[in-house]
Amino acid sequence: MLLILLSYLAGALTILSPCILPVLPFVFARAGQPFMKSGLPLLLGMALTFAGVATLAAVGGGWAVQANQVGRWIALAVMAVLGLTLIMPSLADRLTRPLVALGSRLTEKASAEQQSGGGVWPSFLLGVATGLLWAPCAGPILGLILTGAALQGASVGTTLLLAAYAAGAATSLALALLIGGKVFQTMKRSLGVGEWVRKGLGVLVLIGVAAIALGLDTGLLTRLSSGGTNRIEQSLLSRFGAAQPMNAARAPLNALPIEGAMPPLTGATAWINSPPLTTEQLRGKVVLVDFWTYSCINCVRTIPYVRAWAEKYRDQGLVVIGVHTPEFAFEKSPSNVRDAVRRFGVTYPVAMDNAFAIWRAFDNRYWPAHYFIDAKGDIRYHHFGEGDYEHSERVIQQLLKEAGAANVDQAVVQVRAQGAEAAATAEVASPETYVGYARAKHFASPGGFGFDVRKTYAAAPLKLNDWSLSGDWIVRPEHADLQAPGGRLAFRFKARDLHLVMGPSNMGQPVRFRVRIDGQAPGADAGVDIDAQGLGRIDSQRLYQLVRQSGGARERTFEIEFLDPGVQVFAFTFG
Numbered sequence: 054m055l056l057i058l059l060s061y062l063a064g065a066l067t068i069l070s071p072c073i074l075p076v077l078p079f080v081f082a083r084a085g086q087p088f089m090k091s092g093l094p095l096l097l098g099m100a101l102t103f104a105g106v107a108t109l110a111a112v113g114g115g116w117a118v119q120a121n122q123v124g125r126w127i128a129l130a131v132m133a134v135l136g137l138t139l140i141m142p143s144l145a146d147r148l149t150r151p152l153v154a155l156g157s158r159l160t161e162k163a164s165a166e167q168q169s170g171g172g173v174w175p176s177f178l179l180g181v182a183t184g185l186l187w188a189p190c191a192g193p194i195l196g197l198i199l200t201g202a203a204l205q206g207a208s209v210g211t212t213l214l215l216a217a218y219a220a221g222a223a224t225s226l227a228l229a230l231l232i233g234g235k236v237f238q239t240m241k242r243s244l245g246v247g248e249w250v251r252k253g254l255g256v257l258v259l260i261g262v263a264a265i266a267l268g269l270d271t272g273l274l275t276r277l278s279s280g281g282t283n284r285i286e287q288s289l290l291s292r293f294g295a296a297q298p299m300n301a302a303r304a305p306l307n308a309l310p311i312e313g314a315m316p317p318l319t320g321a322t323a324w325i326n327s328p329p330l331t332t333e334q335l336r337g338k339v340v341l342v343d344f345w346t347y348s349c350i351n352c353v354r355t356i357p358y359v360r361a362w363a364e365k366y367r368d369q370g371l372v373v374i375g376v377h378t379p380e381f382a383f384e385k386s387p388s389n390v391r392d393a394v395r396r397f398g399v400t401y402p403v404a405m406d407n408a409f410a411i412w413r414a415f416d417n418r419y420w421p422a423h424y425f426i427d428a429k430g431d432i433r434y435h436h437f438g439e440g441d442y443e444h445s446e447r448v449i450q451q452l453l454k455e456a457g458a459a460n461v462d463q464a465v466v467q468v469r470a471q472g473a474e475a476a477a478t479a480e481v482a483s484p485e486t487y488v489g490y491a492r493a494k495h496f497a498s499p500g501g502f503g504f505d506v507r508k509t510y511a512a513a514p515l516k517l518n519d520w521s522l523s524g525d526w527i528v529r530p531e532h533a534d535l536q537a538p539g540g541r542l543a544f545r546f547k548a549r550d551l552h553l554v555m556g557p558s559n560m561g562q563p564v565r566f567r568v569r570i571d572g573q574a575p576g577a578d579a580g581v582d583i584d585a586q587g588l589g590r591i592d593s594q595r596l597y598q599l600v601r602q603s604g605g606a607r608e609r610t611f612e613i614e615f616l617d618p619g620v621q622v623f624a625f626t627f628g
Contacts, residue, residue, distance in 0.1 A: 061221040300437055303444065306451045312432040315340065315424075318374070320410020323387050325394050327402030330374065332430055338372045339452040340426040344417050346380045347393035348554045348596045350473065350485075350626040351439050352421040356397050357474050358442045359423075361466040363401045366449060369458040370428070375403040378412045380420070381531060381623055383556060383594040392593065397474075425449065428456035439476070442468075472581040473552060473598045477628035480606035482547035483518050486625040491530035497521045502528045507536055515545035517608060520625070524615075532623045534558060540615050547608040548627035550580065550601050556594030558619040564591040565616040568599050570609050577603040591620055 304310055315332055324330070343359050345352035363373035375394075379385045385407045394403055406412055415424060418437075425434040425448050434448045446465045453461045470476065487493050490502045497513040498521040510522035524540030526533050533542075535558075544551070557564050568575055568587035575587050580598035583589035589597070600611060 061217040061224075300435075300441075304434075306447055309433040309448065309451065312435065315342075315426045315430045315432055316411070316414035318376075318404060318411055320406070320408055320414070321376075321404035322407040323405040325391055325403040325405065326400060330372075330402060330404075335372060335426075336430055337428050337456070338370050339366075339428055339449065339456055341371065341373045341449065342376055342415070342424040342426065343373065344376045344378055344412065344415070344420060344422040344424075346378055346384050346420055347390060347397075348381060348384060348594075348623070349420045350552055350596060350628060353397070353473050353596065354439055354470070354476055354628070355421045355423075356399065357468045357470040358445075358466065360398060360401075361468055362446060362449060365462070365466060366453060369453050369461060370456055371449060371453065373401040375399060375401060376406050376411050377403055378406040378409060378417075378420070381554070386594075389594055393595065425452060427452045473550075473596060473628075475550075475628070478549045478606050480547070480549070481627050482606070482608075483544075483625075483627045485627070486518070486520060486544070488528070488533045488542075488622045488624060489531040490528050495519045498523070505529055512541065512543060515543060515610060517545050517547060520544040532621045535615050535618050535620045535622075538616055538618050540618075540620075541612055542622060543610060543612040544625055545608070545610050546625075546627060547606055549606045550598060550628035551611055552580075552596050552598050552626045552628070553613065554596050554623040554626070555591055556621050556623075557591055558621055560593075562619055564618075564620045565589075566591065566620075567614045567616065569612045569614075570600060572610075572612075575600065594621075596626070 315335075317332055318330055321329065341359070341362065343355070345355070347353075359373060359375070362371065377384070377390055383389055385405075387405065390403070390405055404411060415422075421438065423436045423445060424432055425445070427433050433452060434445075436445055443465050450461050450463060486495065490504060493502070495518050496502065497515055497519040498510045499513060500508075500510075502508075505527065507525060507527050509525050512523040513519075513521045515521060521543050522528075522533065522541070523543075525536040526540060527536060528534075566589055568579075568583050568589065570578055570587075574585065575583065576585050578600055579585050579587065580601045582597040583599055589599070591597070599613065600609075602609070
């Protein structure tokens with residue numbers, strides 16, 4: 054909401070810049086004329102010009118996204134130039150001089166036609182001229198919004214920012230038309246303020262460019278909710294991605310229906326283990342598209358099967374593509390994803406879908422989700438969630454046979470997964486539970502959350518699936534930040550396994566911790582990321598397996614104590 058408000062104000066402030074002054078007298082001249090014949094055409098001309106500039110910038114931003122890492126540096130360079138134009142209006146004037154010259158010629162033409170009684174057309178032409186003359190003022194701020202979208206990926210939030218910017222500009226112009234000369238005089242007096250706001254924005258932009266170029270944005274992403282999955286996307290993910298997946302009834306293997314054509318794989322911000330792939334390149338191959346994210350325990354437990362299928366059927370024409378679509382901000386980091394790909398032994402191509410472009414193209418709603426595509430490029434089957442691995446493999450075999458593969462092995466893979474990759478038990482009675490207040494449930498500490506402020510929390514008696522904090526924490530929408538050593542987190546759960554998604558606040562500064570179960574060292578019930586005494590260390594942003602009960606699922610009280618400050622805790626998962 055804050056970014057939307059700032060975009061609205063940025064749009065409104067563009068009219069306070071000196072470059073708009075030459076055209077304002079023509080605007081005010083229409084203040085007393087009929088709105089439909091004069092004011093509306095002018096606004097329409099401005100809107101069309103604005104849309105044209107935005108479209109060109111969006112196309113350029115999209116190209117930068119497709120260029121992946123090279124495009125990222127190009128986008129950073131563009132953003133730096135735009136920041137300098139905010140600090141130095143003379144630079145903006147030079148860069149946009151062709152647009153201003155064209156706008157001046159159109160203004161003169163519109164004025165001449167108005168004097169000869171040209172009707173609606175002169176007002177429309179003046180609107181176009183106004184939009185072009187406005188370019189030195191609107192261009193830098195509008196460009197920053199669109200270039201930011203190129204760096205982080207276009208989204209619904211980007212569209213809202215542009216809409217807010219346009220609304221702010223329209224509000225200023227509407228006031229100019231309604232009130233006329235009084236606004237003109239006020240604008241003249243406000244020019245100094247407007248210029249200081251522009252220069253301040255420019256300084257902040259250059260600081261941001263330096264931070265991104267130095268790699269500091271990876272840590273900042275986990276602390277700033279605006280740098281992670283935006284609120285609208287987060288709401289959609291809460292409703293769909295974390296919901297219990299529902300699969301349709303099976304069709305016979307020899308009569309799998311066509312569910313639609315495979316959407317394009319455009320919009321990925323990076324590719325791992327492969328150059329970018331297209332649907333045209335994949336034609337003639339059987340394709341398995343696996344939507345996953347590396348801290349999702351359900352995804353982790355499907356990886357051994359996907360990995361085995363990729364290896365077994367590669368030479369017979371199967372191409373497996375992992376589409377990594379992040380749930381948490383830190384999962385947008387290329388280094389984090391590459392580390393996860395290496396840790397899980399994934400050798401097939403992985404597309405980083407930070408902008409949710411491929412997710413939306415498939416109209417996907419779940420992690421994990423598997424889409425099976427035949428050699429003609431048609432989706433023939435899908436499966437959401439874990440399980441039903443044998444039928445999924447039979448689908449692969451059927452599609453390979455349809456594609457003409459010979460001697461397709463009819464046996465199914467035998468997977469013996471270890472650690473967090475092992476399948477869950479049927480006795481799990483505890484749901485995935487988020488620690489950030491945006492999606493948290495069953496929080497039991499007295500007084501509830503202190504939203505985005507430092508607060509000293511106290512433990513509480515826990516019923517099944519209740520949890521609490523103790524110590525000094527700042528609870529944010531996506532996670533909780535520990536502020537002092539000795540902080541604790543407790544959960545009353547029933548499952549064989551307990552996992553916790555967490556990471557250090559500052560990369561390179563590990564955090565030590567100790568786990569207790571029912572007040573005792575875990576011993577034989579220790580997970581793979583701790584020892585029998587319950588001691589462990591957080592050295593990266595990922596899912597940690599802390600409990601694996603040797604006797605199967607039982608109701609227990611889990612407690613983790615952090616011996617150092619500087620940890621971020623995101624979510625509990627169970628198995």
